[in-house]
Structures are given as structure tokens and as C-alpha cells.
Amino acid sequence: xxxxxxxxxxxxxxxxxxxxxxxxxxxxxxxxxxxxxxxxxxxxxxxxxxxxxxxxxxxxxxxxxxxxxxxxxxxxxxxxxxxxxxxxxxxxxxxxxxxxxxxxxxxxxxxxxxxxxxxxxxxxxxxxxxxxxxxxxxxxxxxxxxxxxxxxxxxxxxxxxxxxxxxxxxxxxxxxxxxxxxxxxxxxxxxxxxxxxxxxxxxxxxxxxxxxxxxxxxxxxxxxxxxxxxxxxxxxxxxxxxxxxxxxxxxxxxxxxxxxxxxxxxxxxxxxxxxxxxxxxxxxxxxxxxxxxxxxxxxxxxxxxxxxxxxxxxxxxxxxxxxxxxxxxxxxxxxxxxxxxxxxxxxxxxxxxxxxxx
Amino acid sequence: xxxxxxxxxxxxxxxxxxxxxxxxxxxxxxxxxxxxxxxxxxxxxxxxxxxxxxxxxxxxxxxxxxxxxxxxxxxxxxxxxxxxxxxxxxxxxxxxxxxxxxxxxxxxxxxxxxxxxxxxxxxxxxxxxx
Numbered sequence: 001x002x003x004x005x006x007x008x009x010x011x012x013x014x015x016x017x018x019x020x021x022x023x024x025x026x027x028x029x030x031x032x033x034x035x036x037x038x039x040x041x042x043x044x045x046x047x048x049x050x051x052x053x054x055x056x057x058x059x060x061x062x063x064x065x066x067x068x069x070x071x072x073x074x075x076x077x078x079x080x081x082x083x084x085x086x087x088x089x090x091x092x093x094x095x096x097x098x099x100x101x102x103x104x105x106x107x108x109x110x111x112x113x114x115x116x117x118x119x120x121x122x123x124x125x126x127x128x129x130x131x132x133x134x135x136x137x138x139x140x141x142x143x144x145x146x147x148x149x150x151x152x153x154x155x156x157x158x159x160x161x162x163x164x165x166x167x168x169x170x171x172x173x174x175x176x177x178x179x180x181x182x183x184x185x186x187x188x189x190x191x192x193x194x195x196x197x198x199x200x201x202x203x204x205x206x207x208x209x210x211x212x213x214x215x216x217x218x219x220x221x222x223x224x225x226x227x228x229x230x231x232x233x234x235x236x237x238x239x240x241x242x243x244x245x246x247x248x249x250x251x252x253x254x255x256x257x258x259x260x261x262x263x264x265x266x267x268x269x270x271x272x273x274x275x276x277x278x279x280x281x282x283x284x285x286x287x288x289x290x291x292x293x294x295x296x297x298x299x300x301x302x303x304x305x306x307x308x309x310x311x312x313x314x315x316x317x318x319x320x321x322x323x324x325x326x327x328x329x330x331x332x333x334x335x336x337x338x339x340x341x342x343x344x345x346x347x348x349x350x351x352x353x354x355x356x357x358x
Numbered sequence: 359x360x361x362x363x364x365x366x367x368x369x370x371x372x373x374x375x376x377x378x379x380x381x382x383x384x385x386x387x388x389x390x391x392x393x394x395x396x397x398x399x400x401x402x403x404x405x406x407x408x409x410x411x412x413x414x415x416x417x418x419x420x421x422x423x424x425x426x427x428x429x430x431x432x433x434x435x436x437x438x439x440x441x442x443x444x445x446x447x448x449x450x451x452x453x454x455x456x457x458x459x460x461x462x463x464x465x466x467x468x469x470x471x472x473x474x475x476x477x478x479x480x481x482x483x484x485x486x487x488x
Contacts, residue, residue, distance in 0.1 A: 015395075026395075026422065027395060030395060030396050030450070031395055031396050031421045031422070032396040032421070032447075221395070221421060221422060225421060287399060287443065288399060289398060289399050289419045289424070291424075310398075310421055311398040311399070311421065339417075
């Protein structure tokens, strides 16, 4: 599958890879340069492969409130929330953002590209309330403009200052060139900026204009190292149907006081009993590259395994997320087995790099 | 893509350069560094290691991939480029120059002639890219 921006990527000489069936740019000139552009100025990402599911009608609130972990009736217009679809065991079917388009009437769910089909099937299967569910993925493009200069670039071009938006809110901007575009003060980089939803056929024009304005095209490679530096989990790596938000330390996105959502009972149980493992950050003290699946050892015992790892372009050291036994605490030393070497690392609480504006 | 005329090449994208008295300097090609992307880690075998053609002489890691480097010919590792430990990014910047990886003392000079020359390697890379 291809996003509406595929030909833009080709024109820019991107290295294209397969990402869960999508032909996506992994880099244009290099992951490190693109990563640093986002931290220091502004980068542009094609996230059009992600899924957009519209949920509408009077039944949308009771329905969403039952399948999501956040308090949907309390969402004001134009608010964005990070949330999950959980199974009955509390395992994460997907993580997503919820957009309140019209309270009580219209919501949009933005889900992972790799899970869109599965999510859609699951959401439709759960819909006993009779909400109106519509897959808008094909006609919706998503461009992320991220970095300290993102707001200025956007304002110079479209005469709207995204910094007038609070984090985790959005607005709909009527433009002559691109029709109605949805500007969301969110992102997956920790560098600040916006995510822009717009009609697919309008996406190439906005993309190339923002590139002309100085935003650097960035591929999935930099998207991954940027999110990892912030400790943001990637579904399929760090979280999946066998891990819960409590184990992943994502309690902030679960409202345990809210009655009757799928997975709540399991999470309450786990919350009461305590978890046997937790997703932690690791910073290598020696040279090396931690990667998914590498075993973590402490005092000669296996205490867990890496779920995501790379070398942080900002820190210049190896960083990783790993599920570690509950006995392991922050600041402990853990060894990561990198092929035949045991590399020392320190257990930390992510982010590995401070987020912009914090 | 740069493929210097005077070098020898392997199918695993190493280059070899005959320097002096049966010594071969070895590194990875421009094509290889470009395919790997940003190199973040280089580990090389120790001086004195005896290797046969095709034995690993090191590991190169980029953000996205891990790749072994293999000996182009039989020999003994005479020198390793320690600078790559601290500055692995040199491999992206100057793969045929400062980012040489090891110097091998070649056992059998006749083996060198079995390697590809620049023209053959060019054709090989073009075929692989298809």
C-alpha cells in the first residue's frame, strides 16, 4: 500500500521500506540528520498510513466510553486524549488518540497503521450500542510537522499560529488551498509541533510547500529514534495484547475510577496485586546497540528483555525500553546481552531526553 | 556511488587495497555504508587474529541494521583502526580513507587476483540493486 505522499518521497530520493504492508520512507538523507533536524529546527513526517475511524451518533459516547480507557463524556470539544483498546485481560489491542469533534456526537480515533484493519473489525464487533462507525483512513492524510521551528513555519505559511493551541487540543482551520484541515497540537517526537489531518488529495501540495518553507522531510527511522528518546511506547514492540497499561507504566491514560470499560476488571486486579514486571528505560554505560529481544541480566539471573533499542543521536549512547522483573528498581545496574558481550546499563525513568518546553 | 579504480572488491561489499609487502588494507564500500545508513558502532577483531577468507573480522551496526565484515582473503590481522570505536560515523564520511578497518598480512598473493576489480564490482552492485 502507498500513502498519497508516496510520489513526494520518491521525488525526494527516499529510501523506501516495507512497514506492515506500507511502502514508507525510512530515511531521505540519514536518520541522524533527520533526528537532529526535529530536535533543533523542524521536521516533516508522513503519517498517512495511520488509520482514522470516525464514530458518530447519539450512541457514540456510551459506546466509546465502554471500549476506551478514558472518560469520554467529560471530553470537551477539540480535546485530544491518548487511550487504549484493551482486551478482557487488560492487554493492549492498540494505543490511539481520541479527538472530540463534537461532544456527544462526533469523535475521531487515530490508530496505528499496522492495526487499522484489526481495530476496525474489533470496534465494529463491539458496537452493540449502535454507534455510526466509519473508516476514513483512505481519504485522510496525516502530516506531522515537529520541532521548535514547527509553529513558526506553519504560521508563516498558513497564517495561523499553532502555539495558540494548548497541548492535546486541536482546531479545524478553513484554508483556500487545502479545504478544512485539522491541526492537532500533538506528536510522537517530544519536540513540539503539530499533526495535520487533511484530505488525501490535498496532502502532496501541503507537504511540498512545508518542505519549501524549510521543514526537513523525515522518515520512519527518525520517527522511531525520536519516540524512543522520549520513552514513548510503540505498539507491536513495547506494548501488545500480552502487556497491560499498568505494566507499561501508562496508568495516566487509564481511568480506573470509570466504571464498566473492557479490561477494567483485569487492570483493577493487577493494580491491587501489583505487577510482576514493568517497562523500564535502560541507558548503556558501554558502547553498543541494544535491540529488540536482547536479554537483560542482573546478578547472573535473567530479569527481562529489550523491547525497543537504539543509539540516541542526542546522548550518543545506547538506550532501550525493556520489561524488567519487579525486583529491579530505578538506578539499578542491569546487563544487556549484546551477542556475546554483557554490557552494563543503568535503569532509568524515561524520557531519556528532556521534552521541548519542559 | 564511488568505486575507486585501484581497489579489489568482495561480494559482501568489502574493499581491499594492496599497500606494502603483501599487506592489504580492508574496509567496507560506499555502497555498503549507504545501504546501512548512519553507522553507530564498529567492533573489530584483535591484532594477531588469523583468518581465512570469509571469516568475520568485525561488526558494523547502523541504527537499523547489524552487519558482519568478512576477510577478503586468508591472512593475519596486522593492524586495526581503533579510531572507529570512538567515531564510527567516519565509516559514512570516508569509507575508503580514514575509515579503513583492518590491515591483513596476506597469506597467498594469488588469492588477491580472485577478487573483483572496480568494473566487475560496479556490475555486481548494479545487478544486486535490481
